[in-house]
Amino acid sequence: MSIVVQKYGGSSVADVEKIKNVARRVAKSRDEGNQVVVVVSAMGDTTDDLIALAKKVTAHPSGREYDLLLSTGELVSCTLLAMALNTIGYRAVSLSGAQAGIKTDTEYNRAHILGISPKRITEELNEGNVVIVAGFQGINKDKDVTTLGRGGSDTTAVALAISLKAKACHIYTDVDGVFTADPRMVPEAHSMPEIGYEEMLEMATYGARVMHSRAVELGQMYNMPILVACSFNENPGTLIHGGKAMEIKNKVTGIAHDMDIAKIMVVGVPDRPGIASAIFEPLATAGISVDTIVQNASIDNITDLTFTVAESDIDKAMKVVKPIAESIKARECISNTKLGEISIIGTGMQNAPGYAAKMFSALSERNINIHLITTSEIRITCIVDEDRVGEAVRALHRAFELEKADIR
Amino acid sequence: MSIVVQKYGGSSVADVEKIKNVARRVAKSRDEGNQVVVVVSAMGDTTDDLIALAKKVTAHPSGREYDLLLSTGELVSCTLLAMALNTIGYRAVSLSGAQAGIKTDTEYNRAHILGISPKRITEELNEGNVVIVAGFQGINKDKDVTTLGRGGSDTTAVALAISLKAKACHIYTDVDGVFTADPRMVPEAHSMPEIGYEEMLEMATYGARVMHSRAVELGQMYNMPILVACSFNENPGTLIHGGKAMEIKNKVTGIAHDMDIAKIMVVGVPDRPGIASAIFEPLATAGISVDTIVQNASIDNITDLTFTVAESDIDKAMKVVKPIAESIKARECISNTKLGEISIIGTGMQNAPGYAAKMFSALSERNINIHLITTSEIRITCIVDEDRVGEAVRALHRAFELEKADIR
Numbered sequence: 001m002s003i004v005v006q007k008y009g010g011s012s013v014a015d016v017e018k019i020k021n022v023a024r025r026v027a028k029s030r031d032e033g034n035q036v037v038v039v040v041s042a043m044g045d046t047t048d049d050l051i052a053l054a055k056k057v058t059a060h061p062s063g064r065e066y067d068l069l070l071s072t073g074e075l076v077s078c079t080l081l082a083m084a085l086n087t088i089g090y091r092a093v094s095l096s097g098a099q100a101g102i103k104t105d106t107e108y109n110r111a112h113i114l115g116i117s118p119k120r121i122t123e124e125l126n127e128g129n130v131v132i133v134a135g136f137q138g139i140n141k142d143k144d145v146t147t148l149g150r151g152g153s154d155t156t157a158v159a160l161a162i163s164l165k166a167k168a169c170h171i172y173t174d175v176d177g178v179f180t181a182d183p184r185m186v187p188e189a190h191s192m193p194e195i196g197y198e199e200m201l202e203m204a205t206y207g208a209r210v211m212h213s214r215a216v217e218l219g220q221m222y223n224m225p226i227l228v229a230c231s232f233n234e235n236p237g238t239l240i241h242g243g244k245a246m247e248i249k250n251k252v253t254g255i256a257h258d259m260d261i262a263k264i265m266v267v268g269v270p271d272r273p274g275i276a277s278a279i280f281e282p283l284a285t286a287g288i289s290v291d292t293i294v295q296n297a298s299i300d301n302i303t304d305l306t307f308t309v310a311e312s313d314i315d316k317a318m319k320v321v322k323p324i325a326e327s328i329k330a331r332e333c334i335s336n337t338k339l340g341e342i343s344i345i346g347t348g349m350q351n352a353p354g355y356a357a358k359m360f361s362a363l364s365e366r367n368i369n370i371h372l373i374t375t376s377e378i379r380i381t382c383i384v385d386e387d388r389v390g391e392a393v394r395a396l397h398r399a400f401e402l403e404k405a406d407i408r
Numbered sequence: 409m410s411i412v413v414q415k416y417g418g419s420s421v422a423d424v425e426k427i428k429n430v431a432r433r434v435a436k437s438r439d440e441g442n443q444v445v446v447v448v449s450a451m452g453d454t455t456d457d458l459i460a461l462a463k464k465v466t467a468h469p470s471g472r473e474y475d476l477l478l479s480t481g482e483l484v485s486c487t488l489l490a491m492a493l494n495t496i497g498y499r500a501v502s503l504s505g506a507q508a509g510i511k512t513d514t515e516y517n518r519a520h521i522l523g524i525s526p527k528r529i530t531e532e533l534n535e536g537n538v539v540i541v542a543g544f545q546g547i548n549k550d551k552d553v554t555t556l557g558r559g560g561s562d563t564t565a566v567a568l569a570i571s572l573k574a575k576a577c578h579i580y581t582d583v584d585g586v587f588t589a590d591p592r593m594v595p596e597a598h599s600m601p602e603i604g605y606e607e608m609l610e611m612a613t614y615g616a617r618v619m620h621s622r623a624v625e626l627g628q629m630y631n632m633p634i635l636v637a638c639s640f641n642e643n644p645g646t647l648i649h650g651g652k653a654m655e656i657k658n659k660v661t662g663i664a665h666d667m668d669i670a671k672i673m674v675v676g677v678p679d680r681p682g683i684a685s686a687i688f689e690p691l692a693t694a695g696i697s698v699d700t701i702v703q704n705a706s707i708d709n710i711t712d713l714t715f716t717v718a719e720s721d722i723d724k725a726m727k728v729v730k731p732i733a734e735s736i737k738a739r740e741c742i743s744n745t746k747l748g749e750i751s752i753i754g755t756g757m758q759n760a761p762g763y764a765a766k767m768f769s770a771l772s773e774r775n776i777n778i779h780l781i782t783t784s785e786i787r788i789t790c791i792v793d794e795d796r797v798g799e800a801v802r803a804l805h806r807a808f809e810l811e812k813a814d815i816r
Contacts, residue, residue: 016464050484056424057488058495065494065502069487072480076458079477080465086473087466094473099551143507143528 003125003166004029007039007135007157011174012231013077014044016084022231023084025172026130030090035125037164039135039157040081042073063108067137067147071097074134074153081132092130095120097137098145102156104138110149111138113156116163133160151212158215162222169224171211172231177238178203178210180402181255185390188403192253194239199253199345202379206343207258216240252346252355252400257393259386261291261339262314263371264321266305268331271298275328279305282320288313292374292383306372308383311337339371340389343381344396356380362399368392411533411574412437415447415543415565419582420639421485422452424492430639431492433580434538438498443533445572447543447565448489450481471516475545475555479505482542482561489540500538503528505545506553510564512546518557519546521564524571541568559620566623570630577632579619580639585646586611586618588810589663593798596811600661602647607661607753610787614751615666624648660754660763660808665801667794669699669747670722671779672729674713676739679706683736687713690728696721700782700791714780716791719745747779748797751789752804764788770807776800 006026013019022038029036050070054061061069078094085092101117124131135153140146148155154171161169177191178200195203197220204213211228219226219240229237269275276295283290293307309317314337325333349355359380363370368391372383384392397403414434421427430446437444458478462469469477486502493500509525532539543561548554556563562579569577585599586608603611605628612621619636627634627648637645677683684703691698701715717725722745733741757763767788771778776799780791792800805811
């Protein structure tokens, strides 16, 4: 019998009726002759509620206590799912991260999986049980509970699939897979039948919320195909895989966007060594993640340094940067929070000229001003005014004819 | 340094403000130079909420899954308490039942503690931590989580106190200790300074809800003194102890009562061997607990059999008993749910005549009819009409002059 790992997100187990729906889906896979391992997230907003409770006690909870607290949410949903399976006649057993043998490092709140000892899971599967594993959690060398941070349950699922040599890893969510663009923004956006790991990573990093990049990276590292599909229907979803067998019909696969962008410009900076580190090291120390960095060509040994941060970090970032700007005798330091980011993503773009040009002309035709441009091998990103993002995404979706691509 | 075990019930940790209050109380004991182990119940109605959730999934949850589900409630409260202690400058660490080394049998939902391996607790205490243990839970030989059933957190606290050779075990609740009678019923009822284990057991079994008899039994077995006090004030509470040092001023210690009583009379039963087991074995199989049993003297080989069950069990019990009554050719089978039970409790009653007489005359003076009488070494119980229970408790409290006894 082959093993299938299925993961259901918080919206798929948000209430008892939805948990019963998941039980029926799991039962179906079992009936098809699979050994099934299910990973579940906490029900609906449970994790947020637990976080709110902790915040009422203290602004700075101990990582160890915080993780043990948060881990309870997944225990609730996995025991309820086991009961729901029992009720419809299927043997099932739920396991905490510790019982499932998920060993992590000791970085509370963002632990990494060091390895999985799947002995208990294998025993339970061989006894005919569906095995339900609490996602998002593990245990460290001190036998204390850790949590894996954002995207944690996806990571649990992919890691288990790899460790158990599963034939497939299915991530079930509340949307029909990975879309060519945000369907709330582009009416003709649609779910892709397949996407490569690299492209999916760019999509995830540049705004597509369907799956966390960390789990995709893990899948890529061990070449584990990941199907992202909806738990509320039978639509086929999107297969994330190694891409060698993929037939590339259109080199731009999808359009990602992100509204949570702010820009800081340090203007009139003397261009000498050490300036970049003088600015970016204190930002890193303050826990502020810097995305795009652009340094203009230097004129008379004076340059401008522009970079983006998350909009929610802007006040904290300006507090760090302003005194540094003064001390390095920069002319001024300006911030802009009314920005958004759009990216076109697709393999092979770098070797096929004209994609950047097509992107820029589609934007300029609509008088959308580009503040910053960055590129990777499979992505071109433009920072534009926030109130133009929707229009820009729609324009690019049409320019690259994504409405025609791979429609099933 | 000596070890103190403190247990806080659900009402003492019902919200974040109450948890902060508990943290201050724990801190005070730490400041007094104690090593402190704290056992907590789940916050307020959390356990009931989790039970309701499970009931929405299935009427018959798997014991294993049910226990893992219920165990999450105590994890939430113990992590929040650890955070609250950290916030006011005290080192604290919370432990699940498994981490605290609480080993149980495999009887899910009503597991018994087989032993405690307190290695982790001792290590954490020696590192200067307050140790907070999730009450009501343990781990069985299969490394699965079990829960201890009603009164579970009290049992956890007493067992830990014994295992750690603590100098005291404090049970904090929302009342000022063990009362001479229910203060909602008897205005002059008051908290007793002390009570013996045996008397406390009778009080608990016969209606006083302050502490579960199981934890008292454990305390008695290992001679561990247990202080029951209120978490919201500094009143001294009631010390439950071995009784040898107790000065007995008044042989009746307290009045217990229970409204949840129903009576079944099987009338006109042929008095031959095997009749009692023919009735009581099927009741036990159906999970119905029978309290008082009275069999009248047999006349012409015909007798009446009367017994009490919990009022909530009466329909189930009648369904079991009626067909048996017919098959053994009993004349009829009558139930009465409008009953209550009152008990006077005190050591030495059996050796001092006149207590029963005083009880009966106090009741008859008020025309309160007695349906049934049972006695133990330290208790006399009368079943009376439900609507007379309050009056009966007040009458007995006065007759035995409990308003004068041991008032501090």
